[in-house]
Amino acid sequence: FALEEGYITWLQLPGNTALTIGRKRQQFGSLNRWHMHALPQSDYPWVIQESFGTHGLAGTGVSLEWMMPQLWADSNELVVEIMNGDNDVAFAGADWKRPTALVFFKNYWDLSPDTYLELDLTAMRGATHHEGDLWHDYLAVDFVYDWYPTGRELYRGFQMRGMLLRSWLELEEGDSLDTWGGYLYGQYKFARNWIAGLRWDWVEDQRVAGQEYWGLSPYLTFWQSEFVRLRGQYSYRNHNIFGSDNRYELQFTFAAGPHKHEEY
Numbered sequence: 001f002a003l004e005e006g007y008i009t010w011l012q013l014p015g016n017t018a019l020t021i022g023r024k025r026q027q028f029g030s031l032n033r034w035h036m037h038a039l040p041q042s043d044y045p046w047v048i049q050e051s052f053g054t055h056g057l058a059g060t061g062v063s064l065e066w067m068m069p070q071l072w073a074d075s076n077e078l079v080v081e082i083m084n085g086d087n088d089v090a091f092a093g094a095d096w097k098r099p100t101a102l103v104f105f106k107n108y109w110d111l112s113p114d115t116y117l118e119l120d121l122t123a124m125r126g127a128t129h130h131e132g133d134l135w136h137d138y139l140a141v142d143f144v145y146d147w148y149p150t151g152r153e154l155y156r157g158f159q160m161r162g163m164l165l166r167s168w169l170e171l172e173e174g175d176s177l178d179t180w181g182g183y184l185y186g187q188y189k190f191a192r193n194w195i196a197g198l199r200w201d202w203v204e205d206q207r208v209a210g211q212e213y214w215g216l217s218p219y220l221t222f223w224q225s226e227f228v229r230l231r232g233q234y235s236y237r238n239h240n241i242f243g244s245d246n247r248y249e250l251q252f253t254f255a256a257g258p259h260k261h262e263e264y
Helices: 046-052
Strands: 006-013 017-025 058-067 075-083 100-110 115-127 135-147 157-170 176-191 194-204 212-225 228-239 243-254
Touching: 046 157, 046 176, 046 194
Parallel strands: none
Antiparallel strands: 006 017, 017 058, 058 075, 075 100, 100 115, 115 135, 135 157, 157 176, 176 194, 194 212, 212 228, 228 243
């Protein structure tokens, strides 16, 4: 057992800010903030797993959120996080000697009463060596498009989400390994309890030059009730060195109590 999240948030601080202290899932794009059971698919997109591991990115530290004055979007938000960098895949700062820094900038538009668009930019830097002389930098752009017809949102809806990520990993030889990755998915709600979707993934290996993989993951989700969900997902992955593999998953999720954990 391990503590996934445990934090205190002070809301409505001066200047439309909020302060969070503790352990939390970090605001790297939009999906990483969600717990695994709340994801639209059975796993995190592969670019998140390649960067931070199967369970994504979480850290212990301080997060400052600022609801900015309205700029070019209907809503603009800036998040700055300083964490201990205890992610075993990406960083080497669990002892707080090499903390990580993350900046997340969100832009939100109401396109119509039925649709909205969100466009985010995330930048992150952390040490990959305990001596602090090697660094791993990330820059990611992601978006969300949602359509739910007013008055019919329980029965129809469409969502598209994607991310493009650039990674720079400094190597001991003095140069760096620069890689790309991304994902794109769309899902359609065609009945009150049914959602069908398809996700495309592509990512370059961030630690081994010349290796990359891509894949497709169709899935079907059935909400038996507000508290019970079943999902079937098939994943095809093709690696340019190791070939292809196929995976079939059946996911069962249930929640108990009147205040189940919601999506972020």
